[in-house]
Amino acid sequence: MENQFNNSFFGEEDKIDIKQVVRQYLSYWPWFIVAVVVSLLSAYAYLRYAPRIYETYSKVKVLDESEGLELPTSALVFKRSNINLENEIEILSSFLIMNRVVRQLNLNTVFYEEGTIQTSQIDKLPLDFLQKIKSDSITKTSSYRVLVKSKGFQITNLDTDKVFNFKEHSTFSENHTLPFEIKLNTNIPFVDIEDTAYNIIFKPLKDATLSLKSKVIVEAIGEQSDLLKLSIKGESKELSEKILETLMDVFNEDGIKDRQLVSERTIDFIDGRFKLLAKELDSIEIGRQGFKQDNNIVDIQTDAQIGLEQRTKSEEEVFALENQLELSELLINSLTNDSESGLLPVNIGIENVSVNSLILEYNTAVINRDKVISSGGKNNPVVQLAITEVQNLKSNIDRSLKSYSAQVKASLSQLKSKNRMLAGRVSQIPEQERLFKAIDRQQKIKESLYLLLLQKREEAAINLAITEPSIKVVESALSGIRPISPKPSIVYAGALMAGLLIPFGILYLLFMLDTKLHSKEDINTITSKIPVIGEIPDLRKKKDIIFNDPNDRTPLAESFRILSSNVDFILPVKDGEKGKVIYCTSTIKGEGKTYVSLNLSLALSSINKKVLLIGADLRNPQIHTHISEDKQKPGLSNYLHDVNYSWQDALINGFEKHPNHHIILSGSIPPNPAHLLTNGRFKKLIDEAKEVYDYVVVDTAPTILVTDTMLISQLADATIYITRANYTEKNLLNFSKELSENGKLKNMAYVLNSVGAKKSQGYGYNYGYGYGYGSMDDA
Known part of the structure; x- marks a missing residue:
């Protein structure tokens, strides 16, 4: 009945709280701001220095040969069927056609101009360039850097780092092993190219052809149209336009040559047949003459x-x-x-x-x-x-x-x-x-x-x-005025999206891989039947973490006042005026059970209640560290061991402003804590203390490490189970859940310590305080 009441009072929430999830991510808002700023700055730098890519396109109509000049009966030999645009597209983008374009334009020799920040491709050098090496003889990629100095050229083989210095602005007058010759172009002002570096790259024909084949896009314009669109993207508009114009010329010449080849082969075939037919006709006429003579026939x-x-x-x-x-x-x-x-x-x-x-x-x-x-x-x-x-x-x-x-x-x-x-x-x-x-x-x-x-x-x-052309050029090669890449709007939008998604993705992975507790919702997800009666804010960076002053209004004091108020709701109502026994325990070491039990006892004392805090963790006592007492000072272990020792002699008033608060330290660490706790004297101590104090708060040992707490758990009126945000593993809650369901811990309730230690989870003191304060109002 008690647990049912508590569950009803504190409420259960099985559904995902969208606001909570949003708050969880927004608590890391600096990460998002930094990521967005960095992404936008990166986008700006990219747009500032990225090469400008322009699209060049042209449109052609593939002509049906039947539309050209032909004699009425030529269809028997030359007329072809309706045009298959897919076949024409494959021919246009074929390796053979592309290879002819590469050869005509010498595209396996590429030129670049070095700028202050970036290097951009150009269609030709602003110098008189003569290539000595044949295109077919280039078997591997080689690169050269030409620096135009005031008194000559400095040419560097970028593959071997070998430098060639020419005192004059011409390589024709000196012997060298370079695969090209260059000299100044008299039509270009020298001041425009002085101290400018140019890169010359020689590629194998096959590589250049495959590269061009991957760049040129040929597609049909609509389903009912017989027009084809040719497009290419590149840094140099002039070079792209040359490529498309040459491609159209090569394709047109290829079609013309194909038809001319048909005509030539037809003429050759007919000439050959003429000789055979002449012989056959002569033979037939001689046979005709002989037949008439043999048969004496005139007619x-x-x-x-x-x-x-x-x-x-x-x-x-x-x-x-x-x-x-x-x-x-x-x-x-x-x-x-x-x-x-x-x-x-x-x-x-x-x-x-x-x-x-x-x-x-x-x-x-x-x-x-x-x-x-x-x-x-x-x-x-x-x-x-x-x-x-x-x-x-x-x-x-x-x-x-x-x-x-x-x-x-x-x-x-x-x-x-x-x-x-x-x-x-x-x-x-x-x-x-x-x-x-x-x-x-x-x-x-x-x-x-x-x-x-x-x-x-x-x-x-x-x-x-009079062979007619294969294509009709509808639009010559045209380049856009503005570059198609990079596009500022898309780049900035992508940067903004990346600035939001990258931290979101990182946080999502961290949250997904995170197995720690962070809020009471995490506890309720695992065990909704055991209430969470308090959330203690993380105050580890502050010096004052003890509720010293009963009138203190600090967040720490308020959080423990709320906890003490909520503890009253889970304590059973019994006849008589005896005190209530409250156990404070945890699963493992370091979750803050001593910290919570000490401040809870002080919060109960601040409302003029007589409170006794007992240090029952005989294996690793910690209460003495908060009141500056000697660890070996006589306490609970001495009382349990010595029948002549009175527990009243072990009482300590560690806080002057809390006259109703007393402490019994753990005492000397014994070799057999479990034996001492079950010898009957601990129960006697509790019974006697209940007669004197309104609340007896017992700081017990962690449950998963030793059995000390379970040996004395039946003496408690309520068990406060301490968990710690960002520290306690979620799967450890199943252990405490089983202890409660099996009745090994009586009237158990959770307290979440150090809430707000990780702001990404969105749970700070305000949330915990608001929850507790609301609970008090409801009460």
Whole structure:
């Protein structure tokens, strides 16, 4: 019930107190002010002497080759697809392009001008400079310092510290091993460069190229744009502008050369193909000629038409001869079958004149015969003569017809043979036409290819002569008027931020790594059930640390008055008027239990209470040091050991202004303190003292070192457990917490000593006093 009351009275706080944390850091405000001042001064010095960095940029448009001059069909060979800006960016920032820029501008030779404070880069020396060493032959970095004196040059090899002195302002007139020659520039006033030092640094090409590659930034302007932005940062605006201008020229020339190389290779390829095509065309034409000669062809179509006409005519002739043959056979059959020698048909189609003439004579003779026979007898000589004439003519016609028929048959046989030959030639015409067309097709293909390549060669020659640029410069290299680095606003803001964050970070680490107690909140965090009844300010630097004067109004006196008031709240209410026993103990040595117990007893005495202070730390007594008494003066150990020794004989009135205050020192240090404290005489002492004094304050031994306090703990009405700010480890509170929870220490309450010893924690006397004073008002 007592602890519950005390916890309720003093309160518990589990949440983080933001104000307390802020106060904790603000108590170190001088650190923050010093850090901010130092940071701002450093920023000022940096801005004063830091090199000025300027940004130089340019903008280009990558041209699509199709936008240039080209013939309508050149797209088949030269037209490229839509521009891929990512590819162009990679080409622009490639090592090959950068290396060409470095070579053109000789960027592996760098110049610096030494100033009073800083050394700044310049684009060229204000002297006539001639580099003797080739760029490719530079394998390692070397540095030289050129000092322009009134009577000559002093050149120092910074790698070997070798000095070269030239009596005149020229190195051309003397022999030396320097990789360069210099002399005065007549266009620059000598007074501007007199007593000025310049640094010349030679770098390998690869190092200079990689350095430039890391400095140049190429990026696209927007997603839908085909513009590229080139930028570089450097000390020399002139040098940066030269670099970007040269980079654009090199990239443009590289694209032009690529396209010219395509044109050149196209022309070379076409020229090579021309020779092959000429040979192939000659071979085809010779084969065409041989084919015509072998097949007796002048023209396939004409020859085919003539062949068809000849075959038709031959067939007609065959038909006519067959008709004559049939007619002849018909007449022969008529002559053979006609026994009476009658008339023969006339003009039936026989084309033989003699036969037709004989037939006419025959028919005339037949008619004449028939007239003679009708007018005379058979034996009439005239009839006989007419009959004989008919028979003779008939024989002649038969012989003539047979002869004509044999002639027709011979002609017909020859004509059919000719007809068969003509038919064979006509039948061969399709195959000859197919073969001739194949030869003709090859000839036409080669001719068309020859003409196409001839056209492409002309196109390639035109493109080679008028190759369009790869890029269009939208903005030439421009440098900003003001440097981009350092920026005063950012530097000062960063310095201010650093001035605040550095001490904050250091303090945060110190607080995080700090394992000491600093305030009652630290105690409440570990054990909220045990109250903290007082916070004693740190007064170690003051001489008066003892509550000598009951009427004293010093912070020390007020803090212990508050403590004494709060002690009354934790003392149990008992019947009778016997005094209360208050133990003062701690975990380890040095936490101030003797200091607190002495001043607490004096604070209780200052309110007209009879108080007895007993030094029960028999192993390391300290009370005698505060009252200038001998350490071996008889005291508690003598009483406990000697049954004949009265404790009243050991009483000391160490403070004149506190007549109600008495002290019993620890006495001689015994070899067996624990045995003495448990022999019963200590309990007798307490019981007798309670009858005489209102409060008995006992300064006991530290609990973690020895068991002396636990042996007599049951005699206490309240146990004041002393902790010390910035001294007591937090984990030691668990030991005292267990002692209280196990009942080994009765009615325990904490007192935090030396509050304010470390101002960073934000707990000074005012906080402790205000807390105690508030407690008294609440009471």
